Amino acid sequence: MKYTWRWFGPVDKVTVRDALQAGVHGIVSALHHVPTGEAWTVEGIRQRQDEVMAGGLTWDVVESVPVSEDIKTQTGDWRTHVANWQETLRRLSQCGIRTVCYNFMPVLDWTRTDLRWETHQHARAMRFDLPDFVAFDLHILKRPGAAEDYPEALRDEAARRFKAMSDARIAELGRNIGAGLPGSADGYTLDQLLAKLRTYQGIDASRLRGNLVDFLSQVVPVAEEVGINICAHPDDPPWPLLGLPRILSTRDDYAHMLGQVDARANGVTLCSGSLGARPDNDLPQITRDFADRIHFVHLRNVTREADTTPCSFFEDEHLEGGTDMVEVIAALLAEEKRRREEGREDHMIPIRPDHGQEILDDLTRGAQPGYPAIGRLKGLAELRGIERALSHPRLGAIA
Known part of the structure; x- marks a missing residue:
């Protein structure tokens, strides 16, 4: 090897x-x-x-x-x-x-929701949290038609998560999910991300x-x-x-x-x-x-x-x-x-x-x-x- x-x-x-x-x-x-x-x-x-x-x-x-x-x-x-x-x-x-x-x-x-999530051993790891991701999609990005992609129970949990989020966590989710390729300086604002998503219609x-x-x-x-x-x-x-x-x-x-x-x-x-x-x-x-x-x-x-x-x-x-x-x-x-x-x-x-x-x-x-x-x-x-x-x-x- x-x-x-x-x-x-x-x-x-x-x-x-x-x-x-x-x-x-x-x-x-x-x-x-x-x-x-x-x-x-x-x-x-x-x-x-x-x-x-x-x-x-x-x-x-x-x-x-x-x-x-x-x-x-x-x-x-x-x-x-x-x-x-x-x-x-x-x-x-x-x-x-x-x-x-x-x-x-x-x-x-x-795509990750957390870039430095703390493990039980106090190490830092990347994590994808599904309810937090859905909260981002539904309540932060507000993608048109997003609710149709998720079951009701997950939408409800995402709503609870979003309601409890601080402004700092909301901003962090936007940065983490909208990041570009590793090593690049690219990334998307919420408006830019929505615009990119529209280019895939059809x-x-x-x-x-x-x-x-x-x-x-x-x-x-x-x-x-x-x-x-x-x-x-x-x-x-x-x-x-x-x-x-x-x-x-x-x-x-x-x-x-x-x-x-x-x-x-x-x-x-x-x-x-x-x-x-x-x-x-x-x-x-x-x-x-x-x-x-x-x-x-x-x-x-x-x-x-x-x-x-x-x-x-x-x-x-x-x-x-x-x-x-x-x-x-x-x-x-x-x-x-x-x-x-x-x-x-x-x-x-x-x-x-x-x-x-x-x-x-x-x-x-x-x-x-x-x-x-x-x-x-x-x-x-x-x-x-x-x-x-x-x-x-x-x-x-x-x-």
Whole structure:
């Protein structure tokens, strides 16, 4: 396994040298300052590579090259944006980068109601509280028609929550839910968010799937040509939000995407935390089913507070929560062994300890929410321990 670490660039309060000391092999990063829809320059890519190398590591995975809302809705300058995405792939390949992660979530990226919720151990974790989210939708955002999306009992609980909210909590919910991509300075005010939602009127799940397939049909041939694997990150959380369709939430969603554009370069970012928020997603089985097309892995765990979809959940410790991490890692090791036997160059799958609880000195560092130094180091150590144990000759030498 090739362990990697997400780094948001020079502004990140967790440095590349911190990552090196944590024991990773490479860095996951992106040019967050480049406006969505523009092509990345070779000079910008090489500058980021130099910044990473100065800390003692290499830039191995891009997360993410953003897919614009114009592409997702096929409006405005979407054709230009697709051409720029293609050109970015060519330039990344020219600089030696071979793995690119992206997502196709409309308007919102990963969505949480709480970015630093206190656990019973007094750590800080990210959390999605369903009644608070519904309170935001119904009473703060006031999305037209929102009440039709929720059962009466949930609407009643959301009303009680909203009535008890302080002005500070109302403002916090708006900031947390309206945040942009991790690492970016983007975000939406309430009016901007409502305006963005209106651009999806008439776009249901079927049409959004078609737009994804159209996008992949144009970029995957370029990826194949230049030797890059692109990999789609699942929806987070994996269900519709704010009336928007979400189309990469289940095993069947991925099977459709991979079947429609059936090329090895078109692959999966396996995120055990995102998919694990649904009780009907069997993560070990999904790993086995799509093993050949898994190009990048995020390992984290969530604890669901109900076995329903949707539900409230929080980011638990890496070996806690609802996902059997030992089974997932065993399946990944088996796939790596199979790839080595085939002679594949991509036999080492880049994997990063995703998110992490803020513990110890993390609590005062003020890093990007979900990306603390010590919390991720703890998760990395636990994951490496599982790999080392499963790979030991006395346990059958999986690897």
